Amino acid sequence: MARKAVKIAKPEGKLGILVPGMGAVATTFIAGVEAVRRGLALPIGSLTQMGTIRLGKRTEKRTPRIKDFVPLADLDDLAFAGWDVFPDTCYEAAMKAGVLERSLLDSVRDFLEGIRPMPAVFEQKFVKNLHGRNVKKGKTKMDLAEQVMDDIRRFKGATGASRLVMIWCGSTEVFLKPSAVHQSLSAFEKGLRQNSSEIAPSMIYAYAALKMGVPFANGAPNLTVDIPALLELARRHELPVCGKDFKTGQTLMKTIIAPGLKARLLGLRGWFSTNILGNRDGEVLDDPGSFRTKEESKLSALEYILQPELYPELYRDLYHKVRINYYPPRGDNKEGWDNLDIFGWLGYPMQIKIDFLCRDSILAAPIVLDLVLFLDLAQRCPEMARKGIQEWLSFYFKSPMCAPSLYPEHDLFIQLMKLKNTLRHLRGEEMITHLGLEYYD
Numbered sequence: 001m002a003r004k005a006v007k008i009a010k011p012e013g014k015l016g017i018l019v020p021g022m023g024a025v026a027t028t029f030i031a032g033v034e035a036v037r038r039g040l041a042l043p044i045g046s047l048t049q050m051g052t053i054r055l056g057k058r059t060e061k062r063t064p065r066i067k068d069f070v071p072l073a074d075l076d077d078l079a080f081a082g083w084d085v086f087p088d089t090c091y092e093a094a095m096k097a098g099v100l101e102r103s104l105l106d107s108v109r110d111f112l113e114g115i116r117p118m119p120a121v122f123e124q125k126f127v128k129n130l131h132g133r134n135v136k137k138g139k140t141k142m143d144l145a146e147q148v149m150d151d152i153r154r155f156k157g158a159t160g161a162s163r164l165v166m167i168w169c170g171s172t173e174v175f176l177k178p179s180a181v182h183q184s185l186s187a188f189e190k191g192l193r194q195n196s197s198e199i200a201p202s203m204i205y206a207y208a209a210l211k212m213g214v215p216f217a218n219g220a221p222n223l224t225v226d227i228p229a230l231l232e233l234a235r236r237h238e239l240p241v242c243g244k245d246f247k248t249g250q251t252l253m254k255t256i257i258a259p260g261l262k263a264r265l266l267g268l269r270g271w272f273s274t275n276i277l278g279n280r281d282g283e284v285l286d287d288p289g290s291f292r293t294k295e296e297s298k299l300s301a302l303e304y305i306l307q308p309e310l311y312p313e314l315y316r317d318l319y320h321k322v323r324i325n326y327y328p329p330r331g332d333n334k335e336g337w338d339n340l341d342i343f344g345w346l347g348y349p350m351q352i353k354i355d356f357l358c359r360d361s362i363l364a365a366p367i368v369l370d371l372v373l374f375l376d377l378a379q380r381c382p383e384m385a386r387k388g389i390q391e392w393l394s395f396y397f398k399s400p401m402c403a404p405s406l407y408p409e410h411d412l413f414i415q416l417m418k419l420k421n422t423l424r425h426l427r428g429e430e431m432i433t434h435l436g437l438e439y440y441d
């Protein structure tokens, strides 16, 4: 039986993308979008650009591209702006990041040189290993939030964008536990006016975005928008938000492999993960405070996927260790090693070794693109926007945000099913659970 499609406004006009933190990920994303627009390369890794979605029964053979199925903004309609503590243009920052080849960057140089980061909201104690001078000044944190709101207004005016989204691609801030100032919007606003030391710069951007009616995504593991005060603001303005920490590299591998081992009821005694990376992210994560934030984010996935409370004989005694080592010669081309001590039939031990020579920002850039397009879809759909946290976007995150009464879903395949079923629901198509009987499916 046909279901009713959900109301979604058309993506008319330009979509402005605001990026606090114009480092390796952000510049790889922006340069990549421009290269794709000019027909120089393909948007590989992006579900919105290359993914398909099966509709109805298998025999119907209906498998449109996702971008033809739901009304997403066109790549030609994207405009970009950002903030950074360094004043380098997007071209200079991309050259320094060293992810994309010079020949590719030169072919979009004119475009990248037109994007110069606005002065950042920055506080040294939140990112110890970073020293930049392109920084805003203000008496209070509320002043700084208002300056960000002015930046947003100016960008909107200059580009004529009809809609905006903000995505944090800034460095990982030091570990912060939620405290009283984060518990309600009124406490948070008081904290902004009184310069509370518990309010991190990323929270100031998120506050400014939400005050301006702009959806917010968090690509780093910092709390940022994942606090009751800002969730209250998001719900009040019916704005979609999501986070935290892009799922790339090692955690992507973990969430691919762990569900497979669990599916075959193979036990795990140990999982040791270590990385070497030499980009600025690696340098920031060399500080124990920033690493702690990342560590929390990286550790949680296995626990949720393996459900040791349901399978104590298989996963109760798992020893899980994650290490990140800053090693400059490697630049953005990280190497992640995993050693898995597993056991099978009658408890016999086996080992799996994974050596992933990955390119972090190459894996992250398509995630940024999908997130901004899907968040924009959500802001045009009142049914989705009203929910605040967009759990259907968990697919993209290491520590997916979810309602306080729920636990996050980490299994990549369940996450993908949830994402696609959400899209089917939006268009009035039947959900697909792959549970149909063989004769009827």
Ligand SMILES: NC(=O)c1ccc[n+]([C@@H]2O[C@H](COP(=O)([O-])OP(=O)(O)OC[C@H]3O[C@@H](n4cnc5c(N)ncnc54)[C@H](O)[C@@H]3O)[C@@H](O)[C@H]2O)c1
Pocket (backbone or CB within 6 Å): 020, 021, 022, 023, 024, 025, 026, 083, 084, 085, 086, 097, 120, 121, 122, 123, 127, 130, 132, 168, 169, 170, 171, 172, 173, 201, 202, 219, 220, 221, 245, 246, 247, 248, 249, 279, 280, 281, 284, 359, 360, 361, 363, 364
């Ligand atoms: N690369 C990946 O695969 C990946 C995966 C998951 C998460 N992340 C996270 O994404 C973020 C960006 O990663 P990256 O590799 O681009 O790092 P990067 O160091 O190259 O870029 C981060 C940029 O943010 C800027 N910055 C820091 N604090 C700022 C502030 N308050 N305001 C404005 N700019 C600020 C820095 O100057 C830097 O240019 C990091 O937090 C990282 O942990 C990256």
